[in-house]
Amino acid sequence: MTVRTELRLLRMVVPYRGRLALALGTTALASLLDGFTLIILIPLLKHLFGTTGALRTGSTRLEEFVSRVTEPFVAGLTPGQAAGRLVLVLVLGLLLKNALSYASTQLSVGVQEGLVRDLRTRIFDHLLTLDLGYFQRTRAGQLISGMITEVDQTKTVITASLLSLFQNLVVVATTLVVLSQISLRLTLLTLACVPAMVLLLQSLLKRLRRHSRARTRERGEVTATIAERIGAVRLIRSYGEEARESARFAAQATRYRRQVIRTQRYSSLTSPLTEVFSGFLVILIIWAGTRPALIGLSAPLAPEAIIVFLMAALKLTSPLKTISSYPAVMAVTLASAERVFEILDEPSTELDRPGEGTARFEREVLFDRVSFRYGRGDPVLTEVSFALPRGRVVALVGPSGAGKTTLADLLPRFHDPTGGQITMDGVPLTRLTRSSIRALMGVVSQDTVLLNDTVYANITYGSPGATRQQVEAAAQAANADLFLSQLPEGYETLLGERGTRLSGGQRQRIAIARALLRDPPILILDEATSALDTESERLVQQAIDRLMADRTVLVIAHRLATVRDADEIVVLDQGRVVQRGTHEQLFRSGGLYRRLYDLQFRDQEPVLAVER
Ligand SMILES: Nc1ncnc2c1ncn2[C@@H]1O[C@H](COP(=O)(O)OP(=O)(O)OP(=O)(O)O)[C@@H](O)[C@H]1O
């Protein structure tokens, strides 16, 4: 699981390999320069201490190594001049090293932000292909948190994992070379202590990973609560739930805090542990370095050798610390990455499958013993059969919860039947691409969905090629032109979050204009159950009547006028068709239709669904 997640993350970095290689290259160069300045330090110190002759390292290796490195800079100079030259080289080296580090940081920012962008757009695109049921199961806030916070966390894989790890490995390697030139035995002794450290850290990581995962979940819950409660601010106010909401949120924030503390307990522990460990190392080096017999040297090391060795050994501590904390950082990062991949791994149901054809509609849509259930729930539709011939209007009626909306959702393949089939001109819908089916359909739902964009953008949503005249004609047919002309900026007026700057009736008319503009051969209409005032109601109904004209319509009817005019009425009860026929036939034969009629339609009021 872990390895897989890491590999998948790395694969996301592949497009940036050029830039990343450059970043790694500059990093390596910077580290080499670092080691180089360290070596330059030896002759300088030697000069300052005034020691002459070979360093007492027990061998002449260091002497040879140092002179090989420094020779080009000091050849033919007096000792005094040489010292001056070495200082200059040191300063230049320092400047160059930092310039390179800066460049590498900038490069890595480019790579990691590229990764963030790619992951975000991938999740977004993926969400667009997921089953509707997924969005009903998942809190939107959890998805937002995944796309924002967790994706942001995963970029650490670039800074922490790739660059930092690499940089520190290079530092460690160059430093080890310097160290081993001073004293191989001392170096080996130093290195012998590392596995102990690694073992110690390992035990921390498992816990850290587990707590990081829990933290990721809690973070998503916090975001989800915020998003949902902001959307429900009217409800909270009307029912005076402020105090309880506040307490509930505080409790959640506290849970998150607790989880962060738990996680930090382990991740913060890595730092002091390595600190103590490096302190221990320094003492060990001084102690062993000054006792040559202990490590098998003939004489103690020269002071400059010990100083440089110590400096080098200390230089090791920071990279070693980073390398050793790398698994901890990665544990946190991977917990976030897991969440990201969890979303990306949701199966896409919306993608066209090979073999699916393009929908054509000339004759009729046929529901043939269609059954459906949500997930593993109880059947919502059972063996529903009826025909929707071209140019006809079929009205669905039935008590609330009968399955009307569910049935209408099967037509544009928002869900596929779990039994039976729906055919269009004889071809099962499941053998046709969703996009081609939906291109034939306009959907006007019970609750109108508007985006926080201009009126114009909302009407042309789904018809990007529409001309201004067409838009205005659609608005006019939808009885929206009058109120639109009264808006401060007309078609350019922004509608606010979910179109809340318009009244309910106005929103519906915008949605109708949108469907009119698209001009689909098939219309799926879920008549609004919410009563509008008489005037608004008349405008909306007139618009709907224009929309229904000359189209094949499946309408979930809540109006007497609609059922009267329908070519066929299908009466649903608990997911089964209990009656079929025209208004006159059904009215005469009594039964459920008659009871619904008495309750719903009698006063010609547009109200609706009755709980049974
Ligand atoms: N996403 C869902 N997951 C699980 N069950 C669902 C889901 N949507 C609807 N149901 C259930 O399916 C049944 C039919 O719901 P549906 O929305 O189709 O009824 P309806 O006839 O449109 O009712 P109304 O007239 O109130 O709109 C109900 O029992 C409902 O609880």
Ligand SMILES: [Mg+2]
């Ligand atoms: Mg419904």
